[in-house]
Amino acid sequence: MKNTLKFYAILFLLINTGCKAQQVIQTVKDVPLLKTNEQQFINKPLKNLLKEIKPAIKNAGASNEVGHQYFSFKFRTLEQINKNEGSYEDKVSLYVYVKEIIDWKWEERTKGKELEWSKEDAEKYGNLTVVRIKVINQPQK
Amino acid sequence: MSPDDNTITALFTGKILMQNLNGSFVNGYKVKEGVIIAQYVKKNQNNAITSKDIIIDGVSFTDYDVVIVTNYYHSPLTSINSMSLFSDTDPFGSGGLDTGMGWYYGGAGGGGPVTPTKDPCTTAQESTIVSKNKEYLIALKAINEANATEEHSITLGTASDGTMTQAPMNHGGQYIVQTNTTWEGAFAALHNHPDKTPLSAGDIYASVKLNVKSSNFTTTYILTDGEVYAIVVTNLSLAQDFVKTYPADQLPNQSPEFPNNIFYEIDGLKSIMGYGNEGRTTAIAFILDKYSAGITLLKQDNSGKFNPIKTQETTQSNGIKTYNTIPCN
Numbered sequence: 001m002k003n004t005l006k007f008y009a010i011l012f013l014l015i016n017t018g019c020k021a022q023q024v025i026q027t028v029k030d031v032p033l034l035k036t037n038e039q040q041f042i043n044k045p046l047k048n049l050l051k052e053i054k055p056a057i058k059n060a061g062a063s064n065e066v067g068h069q070y071f072s073f074k075f076r077t078l079e080q081i082n083k084n085e086g087s088y089e090d091k092v093s094l095y096v097y098v099k100e101i102i103d104w105k106w107e108e109r110t111k112g113k114e115l116e117w118s119k120e121d122a123e124k125y126g127n128l129t130v131v132r133i134k135v136i137n138q139p140q141k
Numbered sequence: 142m143s144p145d146d147n148t149i150t151a152l153f154t155g156k157i158l159m160q161n162l163n164g165s166f167v168n169g170y171k172v173k174e175g176v177i178i179a180q181y182v183k184k185n186q187n188n189a190i191t192s193k194d195i196i197i198d199g200v201s202f203t204d205y206d207v208v209i210v211t212n213y214y215h216s217p218l219t220s221i222n223s224m225s226l227f228s229d230t231d232p233f234g235s236g237g238l239d240t241g242m243g244w245y246y247g248g249a250g251g252g253g254p255v256t257p258t259k260d261p262c263t264t265a266q267e268s269t270i271v272s273k274n275k276e277y278l279i280a281l282k283a284i285n286e287a288n289a290t291e292e293h294s295i296t297l298g299t300a301s302d303g304t305m306t307q308a309p310m311n312h313g314g315q316y317i318v319q320t321n322t323t324w325e326g327a328f329a330a331l332h333n334h335p336d337k338t339p340l341s342a343g344d345i346y347a348s349v350k351l352n353v354k355s356s357n358f359t360t361t362y363i364l365t366d367g368e369v370y371a372i373v374v375t376n377l378s379l380a381q382d383f384v385k386t387y388p389a390d391q392l393p394n395q396s397p398e399f400p401n402n403i404f405y406e407i408d409g410l411k412s413i414m415g416y417g418n419e420g421r422t423t424a425i426a427f428i429l430d431k432y433s434a435g436i437t438l439l440k441q442d443n444s445g446k447f448n449p450i451k452t453q454e455t456t457q458s459n460g461i462k463t464y465n466t467i468p469c470n
Contacts, residue, residue, distance in 0.1 A: 065339075
């Protein structure tokens with residue numbers, strides 16, 4: 001009995017430590033690391049990638065294009081984007097291409113909150129399969 | 142008249158600022174290769190240039206509310222003429238020289254030759270006329286009634302007697318269809334997008350290739366989600382420059398995309414203009430105009446009329462940019 005308790009205590013400790021493992025993207029400066037480590041996420045669910053991002057996604061959209069489907073994740077508010085405000089690192093955009101057509105329609109999003117990335121979105125799209133990652137920023141002046 | 146330091150082109154690039162003898166602001170323009178791309182407009186009468194100047198794009202102005210009105214038509218009509226320089230009136234749509242402005246503008250006169258860009262409103266009118274032709278309507282119907290999970294293409298041509306003709310329909314796959322480029326008198330082609338997707342970067346690059354191959358082949362109609370858009374090459378020289386400077390980003394066996402810098406800018410605008418087909422197309426059109434791509438995008442309205450997708454960007458004094466449609470008169 002004592003041994004069983006010890007086993008579970010150690011198991012709990014290990015799981016707890018694992019869950020609190022540091023995310024790859026601690027700040028927006030780290031976003032390019034997702035491209036560097038792209039292979040780690042290819043053919044894996046989107047949720048695997050999302051859980052590695054600590055900074056808040058302040059703006060998210062989805063595009064189904066001819067032959068491509070991708071999410072655009074930004075770390076600035078719409079007003080900051082419009083005014084081109086924020087630090088250079090804040091201006092980075094993350095594009096995550098998925099295999100499936102994305103069931104995301106601008107016209108069907110809550111008006112005024114179209115670009116909010118909610119927990120429901122994370123759940124709804126979390127199982128889509130990542131096939132490509134792009135990280136782009138403005139040219140540095 | 143201050144040129145940009147790094148300007149090496151024959152046509153003037155830089156800023157033109159006009160003051161009265163007492164230093165008051167009169168008018169200002171930003172010029173790229175002989176074409177006005179923006180006008181600095183004063184919003185009130187407090188227009189003396191003082192030590193409280195504000196800087197816009199390196200240009201000093203007094204602290205009145207300055208609005209930057211961007212001209213994305215880039216047509217020769219918007220080239221500067223001597224009458225408009227000292228006018229407060231909107232230069233866009235007003236007359237002008239048919240040539241660009243050379244470095245020696247104001248001296249012996251004359252600039253380098255500029256290939257004229259077809260007026261977007263005229264372009265739209267021409268597409269409207271085409272879309273009312275029986276052959277166009279038959280082609281449209283045939284594509285709409287074909288297998289909706291594949292792309293289909295029909296090329297339109299002009300016979301020697303001037304009547305419109307149509308080539309047999311080409312059938313493609315989910316994301317691609319071959320355009321018939323050998324049809325006699327080919328000037329346009331229609332194709333559909335099965336997944337209701339907007340016109341794509343691939344459509345833009347393909348349109349330029351078609352026009353390079355055949356000088357009359359200027360127009361690509363895209364049928365998507367019950368709507369019709371058109372891509373028209375209105376200045377082949379500029380279009381070729383654009384695709385050379387910003388070549389498509391294409392992975393093997395994948396559809397082309399815009400290169401990263403263009404892609405990023407379009408995506409930023411989608412956040413503002415919307416991720417629907419119209420917003421996304423408007424964002425592409427805006428960037429094509431910004432980079433003087435020599436390509437006009439059109440959208441057909443409910444009455445069957447094609448309209449150019451042209452947007453005016455205005456920067457408010459608080460830094461917020463607003464975007465308004467520029468209608469044809």
